[in-house]
Amino acid sequence: MNEPILEMKNISKNFGSVIALKNVNLEVYPGEIRGLIGENGSGKSTISSIAAGMQKASAGEMMFKGKKWEPSSMIDALQNGIGMVVQESGTIAGVTVAENMFLAELVQFKNKFGLISKNKMNQKATEAMKAIGVSNVTGDMNMMTLDFQTRKLVEIAKVIMKNPEILVIDETSTALSQDGREIMYKLIRKFRDNGKAVIFISHDLEEIMEVCDTLTVLRDGTLIRTFQKEEFDADKIRTSMIGRELQGDYYRSDFTPSSQTETALTANNLKYREELKSVDLVLKKGEIVGVGGLSSCGMHALGKALFGGLELEEGEVKTADGCSITNPHIAVNHKIGYVSKDRDTESLCLSASIRDNIAIGGMEKYAVNNFLILNKKESEYVQKQIKDLAIKCSDAEQLTSQLSGGNKQKVVFGKWIGCGSEILILDCPTRGVDIGVKQAMYQLMVKLKEEGKAILLISEELPELIGMSDRIVIMKDGCITGEFMRSETLTDADVISCMI
């Protein structure tokens, strides 16, 4: 076999008392797509971000192309051959696509008078987007006007532009719709075919088995095993990830659609820019309605609109008691919970503790007359969510920013599930969550449905939509283009036909 392009030897990493990595040895070879998989908090982001210069190991050493590798920063690593697309948003809102791409390198666009040529910079950014296969984004666009997927694609283009030898992609697929994923897969394969290497992190076992040549499993900061392609076996990989066999059903085991007739929420003629064009929807109590579609189909806008988070041009969202939901405050007062796809900016306060993030949603459950907060009761409430969702943390006071991606997602889920919402709008709720917790979340959704709660499940994952929904609504270009009732014979192909 050829020489490794990257060698990580006995890498350990501690954050205070938290041990994120213990003596990990990882070798990556040229022409290899290496998958990293493991439960939330198992150390995948930590090990890859050490290779990509984002943080330093507490112990151990690295070699890159046969030389000692000690990048001083992410930029240093990128300039010298290792680039990483991070899990959450790695872009800055409020500035343009071009400024995001060239923030640390504006000097190259200075003209002889010392002024930055914005035209040149914009043009180069537009070219970088085109180079990864995105032709509808130009360098002069403001990041704030772009959706979550497109912002991710800007990040990918920014890294690819530097032509690194190793590309690290940390749990990015779940931020992308099918079309965005195809762009990413194409790029990854091109890397391999050009003799470069890719480290690909995903919780989607099917995807990772399809995309990767080799697969390394991490558990609790320890490297458990590396599987070669011919050894890939979903059950074996799962067992090695969680240290035991996964028991019970993953998705719902019944195939009977809900027969509930009592309305929970009605949306009439919703209009919002190009994203919602006269959308009507009725959500019944005790029903899980799945919403799917390609990127920019309008499904994420629909979720926001139902929570009162959009200034609609026309139309109305009403609860069963006739209240018009015109802002999130009214929504919360009417027991509507909302998990946004854009977790770090819209669903969490990263600079606050886990306790504060969870407790804020559940005051009604532990405060006397919604006013007097009893510390003991609040703690019990928070601890219950931490335990039920197996949130990996040192304690409830830990800052949310210090949690791994999937554990942040569990905090958001816990905040809305725990507080007794009657209507739940869940936009990609299992994004970045490991299979064990995903299963627990699905079971919780079924329980809530059986209790009569109404759930709108917006998802990019077709198996999740088909596996969990009583009814699936498909959107395209801001309109509803298809509706399917739960059935054992429903296939991906049926649903996809309405998306494209």
Ligand SMILES: Nc1ncnc2c1ncn2[C@@H]1O[C@H](COP(=O)(O)OP(=O)(O)OP(=O)(O)O)[C@@H](O)[C@H]1O
């Ligand atoms: N800045 C930090 N401060 C304290 N603890 C941290 C910090 N960053 C990571 N950790 C902890 O290190 C452990 C490993 O986290 P890491 O993000 O590498 O996990 P992961 O496998 O990528 O998880 P996920 O699948 O949820 O993204 C976790 O317990 C996490 O809480």
